[in-house]
Amino acid sequence: MELPLLILLTTQVLLPIFFLLWLWLPHPADRVGWLMRVVYGACYFAFIAVIGRWDFLSTVLAVVLPVTFAVSAALAYRRVRHRTWNRSPSLMRSHGFTAAMAVFFLALTARALSGYGYQDTAxxxxxxxxxxxxxxxxxxxxxxxxxxxxxxxxxxxxxxxxxxxxxxxxxxxxxxxxxxxxxxxxxxxxxxxxxxxxxxxxxxxxxxxxxxxxxxxxxxxxxxxxxxxxxxxxxxxxxxxxxxxxxxxxxxxxxxxxxxxxxxxxxxxxxxxxxxxxxxxxxxxxxxxxxxxxxxxxxxxxxx
Structure with a gap:
């Protein structure tokens, strides 16, 4: 398989499927666990929405995947809405890596969005x-x-x-x-x-x-x-x-x-x-x- 195709399938198919499944499995222990998965996934979907080459698969997916993620996140919340907000004695230990990765993809998205304007005369x-x-x-x-x-x-x-x-x-x-x-x-x-x-x-x-x-x-x-x-x-x-x-x-x-x-x-x-x-x-x-x-x-x- 050609490397560009492998990267494309990984970033725009396999990882989105992972984030969709991760909302459900394994089952979040509390509402903070659900929230961190949603934030991390949302930051990743924002990233690929901006930098993705959706013409390789279908530009329809650029809309369908984020909408599917949002709907799945709402449905997943129904399974944890009666649980306590936090069961972990240390938020940093339990969710620090997830938060760091969310910030990482958010920063990459912001960097890409900076290319939506220009300084010179067009x-x-x-x-x-x-x-x-x-x-x-x-x-x-x-x-x-x-x-x-x-x-x-x-x-x-x-x-x-x-x-x-x-x-x-x-x-x-x-x-x-x-x-x-x-x-x-x-x-x-x-x-x-x-x-x-x-x-x-x-x-x-x-x-x-x-x-x-x-x-x-x-x-x-x-x-x-x-x-x-x-x-x-x-x-x-x-x-x-x-x-x-x-x-x-x-x-x-x-x-x-x-x-x-x-x-x-x-x-x-x-x-x-x-x-x-x-x-x-x-x-x-x-x-x-x-x-x-x-x-x-x-x-x-x-x-x-």
Whole structure:
């Protein structure tokens, strides 16, 4: 089993099941025992709600699991409501570890939530897809929810996938066929009215789990959107529909999503930067908003 899949199943399936079962078994000796299990579980569910990649399984689970936990906690309380609050002579000895772990996950959640805002001046763009439901796999202003944030030019980069009717990005958790990914082949629209100052084509799509680190952006386009430059990367070979130096309008088709470059599965990578011009790694990354909305990991965008 691939390590990312193992981590995903552990953090977003096995541990949530553990916290649900732990509300009941073993039976809490008193109401403080019940309360500590609820607090610990609630902090963990808050953590995975913020940092989880729910598009791998289903975005529906991001809502269903916390609701299920809340209902289970209420039902579990009915079994201890007539018990004394505390039977232990030492709260610290009995519940100190549980409390410490709850604080730990609460701190991780707060750190991730700090990435929901930004300090720099943002460039407002048009969302680069037409009708459909889309999910942000990487995005935000902290590494907790955006793996690109440590890179100066990609600090506010986005990785975007599309969702099917079940709220998943693919037909399966990690299928081998590129066409099983909803975003694959989807038309990429220009996020602004500007000039296509650079592009590259001719790179084959990678197979799932393989990457091309020699040409990280793969087939890509760089647009001059006012003072900002916007990179649209990992496009499908032969799909780019414009030429270098051409004026494009917002919403115009530029190409199609592929899996070229440093990409392990189909998605659109985009980031905006100042300076650097044609070198998308040399500029200063700036936030992107879409109709004023700053997108982060877990954000969904529905285009009618």
């Amino acid at each position: 460039v407002d763009l048009t969302f680069p897809f037409a009708s459909g439901e889309y999910y942000v796999g990487q995005g935000g202003s902290t590494t907790s929810i955006n793996s690109h944030h440590a890179d100066q030019s990609q600090r506010y980069a986005l990785d975007i996938v599309a969702l099917n009717g079940f709220g998943a990005r693919a037909a399966g958790v990690m299928p081998d066929d590129l066409t099983d990914y909803v975003i694959y082949g989807r038309e990429v629209k220009s996020p602004c009215t500007g000039v296509a100052i650079s592009m590259h084509d001719g790179i084959d799509d990678n197979r799932i789990f393989e990457t091309n680190t020699q040409e990280p952006a793969g087939n890509h386009i760089i647009l001059a959107c006012g003072t900002a430059r916007v990179l649209l990367a990992h496009l499908r070979k032969g799909s780019i529909a414009i030429k270098g130096g051409e004026l494009v309008t917002a919403g115009e088709t530029l190409g199609r999503v592929g899996n070229s470059g440093n990409s392990s599965e189909p998605h659109l990578h985009m980031h905006a930067y100042l300076g650097g011009t044609l070198d998308y790694n040399a500029g200063e990354g700036v936030p992107m908003t879409f109709s004023g909305r700053f997108l982060v990991r877990g954000s969904t965008v529905t285009i009618p």
